[in-house]
Amino acid sequence: MYERKIPIDLDCPLRLTMSLIDSKWKSCILDELRYQAMRPSELHKALPEAAPRVLDLQLKELVEDGLVEKTIFPELPPRSEYSITSLGMTLIPIIDAMLEWGKTNKDLFERKHGK
Amino acid sequence: MYERKIPIDLDCPLRLTMSLIDSKWKSCILDELRYQAMRPSELHKALPEAAPRVLDLQLKELVEDGLVEKTIFPELPPRSEYSITSLGMTLIPIIDAMLEWGKTNKDLFERKHGK
DNA sequence: AGGTACACCGAATAATTTTTCTGTATATGA
DNA sequence: TCATATACAGAAAAATTATTCGGTGTACCT
Numbered sequence: 001m002y003e004r005k006i007p008i009d010l011d012c013p014l015r016l017t018m019s020l021i022d023s024k025w026k027s028c029i030l031d032e033l034r035y036q037a038m039r040p041s042e043l044h045k046a047l048p049e050a051a052p053r054v055l056d057l058q059l060k061e062l063v064e065d066g067l068v069e070k071t072i073f074p075e076l077p078p079r080s081e082y083s084i085t086s087l088g089m090t091l092i093p094i095i096d097a098m099l100e101w102g103k104t105n106k107d108l109f110e111r112k113h114g115k
Numbered sequence: 116m117y118e119r120k121i122p123i124d125l126d127c128p129l130r131l132t133m134s135l136i137d138s139k140w141k142s143c144i145l146d147e148l149r150y151q152a153m154r155p156s157e158l159h160k161a162l163p164e165a166a167p168r169v170l171d172l173q174l175k176e177l178v179e180d181g182l183v184e185k186t187i188f189p190e191l192p193p194r195s196e197y198s199i200t201s202l203g204m205t206l207i208p209i210i211d212a213m214l215e216w217g218k219t220n221k222d223l224f225e226r227k228h229g230k
Numbered sequence: 231a232g233g234t235a236c237a238c239c240g241a242a243t244a245a246t247t248t249t250t251c252t253g254t255a256t257a258t259g260a
Numbered sequence: 261t262c263a264t265a266t267a268c269a270g271a272a273a274a275a276t277t278a279t280t281c282g283g284t285g286t287a288c289c290t
Contacts, residue, residue: 006278006279039266039267040266040267040268041265041266041267052267052268053268053269056267056268056269057269072267075266076266077265077266077267078266078267078268079266079267080266080267080268
């Protein structure tokens with residue numbers, strides 16, 4: 001696990017919230033899990049641009065933060081499932097607002113490439 | 116200027132919105148500018164943890180994205196001022212929602228260090 | 231003249247995050 | 261038996277972002 005050298009001031013409510021969702025795929029994951037639980041492989045199909053390993057790592061953090069819950073079925077071959085928690089659900093209005101903002105303003109940023 | 120090698124899919128409204136505000140200080144800057152325009156030095160006093168150079172760079176991107184506006188006063192020594200645009204203002208509800216979420220749930224994350 | 235403050239910027243470095251690569255183990259279907 | 265799929269994870273590499281350092285030029289105050 002990576003050990004931060006420059007701590008983030010989590011007493012700032014804005015930075016706290018941001019720190020939970022601002023990595024590349026977390027908001028997408030929450031958006032996918034909002035309606036149904038998904039297995040890692042399903043999530044990867046839903047977000048093909050994200051490598052399985054990446055989803056794996058970000059899911060683990062989401063679980064640590066209590067936004068997502070993991071269920072392991074004691075089967076072979078292994079099966080597991082991730083679902084959003086009630087705490088995670090409370091972030092959905094924020095995700096929705098960002099989705100809405102993006103839809104409304106997409107024309108303004110049609111040129112932009114990577115960034 | 117840095118040239119991205121892995122482009123971000125800005126057709127995804129969520130990722131588009133995220134890409135505008137998910138760098139370390141942007142949401143804080145927008146939050147500071149929401150009520151009054153500020154000079155770079157004032158902004159640095161308001162956000163002492165952010166080095167002036169960092170604010171400088173992020174302000175430049177915010178201006179490029181049309182979320183912030185820069186006014187240069189033709190004086191010596193130089194004076195300039197940054198203010199939020201009406202487009203930037205439309206992000207404030209999202210910032211507010213994140214602030215609110217952070218305040219509501221700060222107890223749950225009291226332990227967390229950096230991350 | 232010397233110290234300070236202002237805004238700004240290029241470039242190097244450091245920090246962090248993301249991605250890729252490789253390997254574990256088991257079961258299923260061809 | 262061989263290829264495939266499942267979930268998972270360590271470690272290295274690459275990509276991206278943040279920070280530091282040094283320098284520009286002007287004016288103000290002492």
